[in-house]
Amino acid sequence: MPLADRRVRRTMPLIAASLLVGSGLTAWTLGQGTAHAAARDAGAGRAGVAAKPTDDFNGDGYADLVVGAPGGTVSGKAKAGYVVVTYGSKDGLDPARKKIVSRSTSGVPGAATAKQAFGSGFTKGDLDHDGFADLIIGNDSRSSAAGAVVLWGSASGLTGGTKIAAYGFAPQAGDFDGDGTTDLALFAQAGLHGDDPVGQGARLWKGPLKRTGTPAATLDFMDKSEWWSYDDERPDSACGERPETCIDGPQSVKGPVIPQAVGDINGDGRADIAMNDYSGDGEWGNSVLYGSATGFVRSDAPGAGGVMGVGDINGDQYDDLVVGNSDYESRAMVAYGSAEGLKDDVQKFDQNLPGVPGAEESGDGFGSSVAVGDVTGDGYADVALGVVGEDVRDIADAGAVVLVRGSAAGVTGTGAQAFHQDTAGVPGVAEKNDVFGAAVSLLDVTGDGHGDLTASSTAENAQAGAVWSLRGTSTGLTATKSVAFGPKDVGAPATAALFGSRLR
Secondary structure, X not given: OOOOOOOEEOOOOOOOOOOEEEOOEEEOOOOOOEEOXXXXXXXXXXXXXXXXXXXXXXXXXXXXXXXXXXOOOEOOEOOOOEEEEEOOOOOOOOOOOEEEEOOOOOOOOOOOOOOOOOOOOEEEEOOOOOOOOEEEEOOOOOOHHXXXXXXXXXXXXXXXXXXXXXXXXXXXXXXXXXXXXXXXXXXXXXXXXXXXXXXXXEEEEEOOXXXXXXOOEXXXXXXXXXXXXXXXXXXXXXXXXXXXXXXXXXXXXXXXXXXXXXXXXXXXXXXXXXXEEEEEOOEEEEEEEEOOEOEEEEEEEOOOOOEEEEEOOOOOOOOEEEEEOHHHOOOEEEEOOOOOOOOOOEEXXXXXXXXXXXXXXXXXXXXXXXXXXXXXXXXXXXXXXXEOOOXXXXXXXXXXXXXXXXXXXXXXXXXXXXXXXXXXXXXXXOOOOOOEOOOEEEXXXXXXXXXXXXXXXXXXXXXXXXXXXXXXXXXXXXXXXXXXXXXXXXXXXXXXXXXXXXXX
């Protein structure tokens, strides 16, 4: 049965598309959760390729990592933003094998603009159905003209640049209508405050997309049975002609909403979008947009905001939803998928879960970032959680990452691991306010069937930021052969770049 409404009044607006900078602590919580999407969500893959097509831009069998640096100065424009793609290999990530993309990159449409935060949101998917993943990069601009940019996958990596002249806030890719091709969900930016929800512009483009940026068709964003008007009465036919008067209408969604993760929660072969949503009067909640042949159908999800990840933790062929640090509580929760959607029973846990290293303390921020993926290769997705406020010895807010295992019974602390910059084999040194674990991802960048961890510290080196890559094995994560790199290592702008604000 669908989850009952569990909305909670938050003491401050959810941080989603703005930067908090104070006392050396930086938070960028837009979509840090990484989806454990099924391969079908991005269309057919190339024969013999180990990595999911959603993650492999050049078709070599290794997942490729995308790092967002929305604070980066580009062409003299502060906070214009950029992304860096590092290609996977059998030896892992190498900062020398990279591609830097900004609005000033040759072939990329548009121009670098101050405070646009290009790369604050992005997604992967095989939009043109050629077997190579494509990269869709959004921004934090409230101007719909800013749109999004698509870089197209190929045997030589990402190429070209096509403007999506619509909405560029937190784009999401997946096979939402279940026809075997990747669709694109686009959102407008909206204010994150006020007493009432608003109509947030949204577009649902049916795949495959042409490289001109043209979809096969444009679908109603919401299933018609879900359309509502401002006075909470069913809209008449005029709603379709005047979508600006509708909420949850053909080209809008009741918002503000912040898309977080994509996966197939109800196992119907259609991708679903987990997101934060605003109900008005200071209340944030969570919900899921379930894919269908006729637009999304919306249902409640647990928690009041917080970051999200999606993956099959208990191995039952339904993706499960992980919510971290909801309502600023240092804990995580899992709602398990089923044919009817998310189940009512929610598993909640924190650092007091037996087997998890460390102890729960006020301000730890357990679950401040979330990634879901199978590290051990046992068929159960594991969960990586950032603990950005974790003290390392007497070093305040140095930060850490905790990995908990999936099992037939759900999340378990058995075999759990914790890593920080003072862990043996991890490059660097733990420092005050580093907030290590600000973002996390689990991708098989080595192509051996084990998810590898990437974790970031956006506060590293005066907020230049940096990322660390640890390898996955059949027994869990290992710091052996781990690597770390920042903007200077890839030849990108470093000053307050917030490199690693988002990973995917």
